[in-house]
Amino acid sequence: MAKIDRRDFLKAAGIVAAAGMINPAQLYSAEKKRKAGTPVPELAPIDTDVVIVGAGPSGVPAAIAAAREGARVIVLEEDFVPGGAPVDMYVAMLCGTPRVGIYRELIQLLNRKYTTTGAARPDFGLDGSNKKNHWYLPSSYIMAVTEMMGREKNITLMCGAHVSELLLKEKGNRNRVSGVVVDRCGRKQRIRAKITIDATGTGLIGELAGAPAMYGRDGRSAFNEPIGVELPEERVQSCTWQFITQALVPGALLPWEKLRWKGMVEDNHGWLREPDVARAGGLYLHWGGRFECKDTRDPVELAKTQAEALESLRNDFAEYHKAGYKVFLAPKIGVREVRRIKGEYVLAVDHLRQGLFPDDTIAISNYGIDAWGEHIKKEDARVKSYGIPYRCLLPLGVDGLLIAGRSISGSHLAMSSYRVQPIVASIGQAAGTAAAMAVADNTDVRGIDVDRLVSKLRTAGLFDVKKLKK
Ligand SMILES: Cc1cc2nc3c(=O)[nH]c(=O)nc-3n(C[C@H](O)[C@H](O)[C@H](O)COP(=O)(O)OP(=O)(O)OC[C@H]3O[C@@H](n4cnc5c(N)ncnc54)[C@H](O)[C@@H]3O)c2cc1C
Incomplete structure (x- = not known):
């Protein structure tokens, strides 16, 4: 087994100490002074540039990308470790492409240090042209993503931090998200952020913010899809316990x-x-x-x-x-689908089949329609390579918030294609980059120069796909 670099771990441990440190002695003495029956006071708020809820396959690249762009980032993860489905649901399988950007860095690190045999596998596909599959122990994921986030300055990771409350302001018929509230040491703490990213994989933050949340199978007429169920059903893809x-x-x-x-x-x-x-x-x-x-x-x-x-x-x-x-x-049953948050554009089957690449393409997908529990003919499941537009990350009626990962705006069938890890990682990287740009330009997620975002993502290797599927 490859050795784990102790320094990497010490650096990683440093990420929790970077911002919003709590002195336990102060907490304890304040608690002793509190009269019985009086409410528990809130902790002093923390200000940051970008707060990311969820440290899974989309949240981790989002954090790294935003930090590399110079933003101060706080990542909130409800589990006690980062990693998301590869860790808590044992979705430790690397399948699907394109393996680009920060996701490629992750699998290169896994391949170098954490193979189950200890030997690096030079034949394992690091790019979209080599589709070899591989899997890693879930614990290796924890180590790899901790190491990667730990290398970046400006990332504070909080674990065991479930978010179910937002800092929200109504402005006309729109809502503006300006951060979230966490429970910390038994106290509430407001984390005020210029931009919030929902990387929960459940779309919870998007729904709490007031954006329309979609759930279940859409009827064909909802997005003019040629396949799928005739009438809408409250059924999502089947679960699997890995x-x-x-x-x-x-x-x-x-x-x-x-x-x-x-x-x-x-x-x-x-x-x-x-x-x-x-x-x-x-x-x-x-x-x-x-x-x-x-x-x-x-x-x-x-x-x-x-x-x-x-x-x-x-x-x-x-x-x-x-x-x-x-x-x-696995500690949790594998849930493939929860909410999808409706955005400025909804990805649907025709988009995937025609292989559309809109000007605001921020990620490439080429994975077929893979709706578990639904009978889709093999020939109907085929897609071309297609571009995921930035508009899918912009929740309708909500400012200050980006959706990343599998909860972006798409139909139930389209989601069954782009939900795989290489693709949600690219979406996360794009969301983090966009959030940091909004902070740097003192604007909102809708105000950024999208051409510049696309060009930054191109430079970061997100479109380095050797052969597009036709
Ligand atoms: C059984 C199964 C098999 C699959 N097989 C494959 C496969 O072979 N290859 C592949 O590439 N993909 C596969 N997938 C899909 C892939 O694993 C997921 O789509 C992907 O993990 C989604 O990433 P995400 O970041 O959007 O969400 P997640 O992986 O779910 O990560 C979200 C993170 O957010 C945290 N979180 C959620 N809510 C909150 C909250 N309120 N507050 C704080 N933290 C929160 C969660 O704990 C989690 O860590 C499979 C999925 C399942 C379930």
């Missing part, structure tokens, strides 16, 4: 024929095909089933779906144990 298995008994073989759910990836060689099970086992990443959740926004429904999923996986887990494998279940 897990990792490891052979603890020498020579253990995968109990392939006894399994209900067979999708898996081998430790270092891409997809596992059936004949491979004749070899002794190692470490495997598994796609655990397809489960419907009535409402992925609702914690009660999520808990129910998790219980049903466990029941459905119980037999397979028992077979793995009998065969000499340990099962490591």
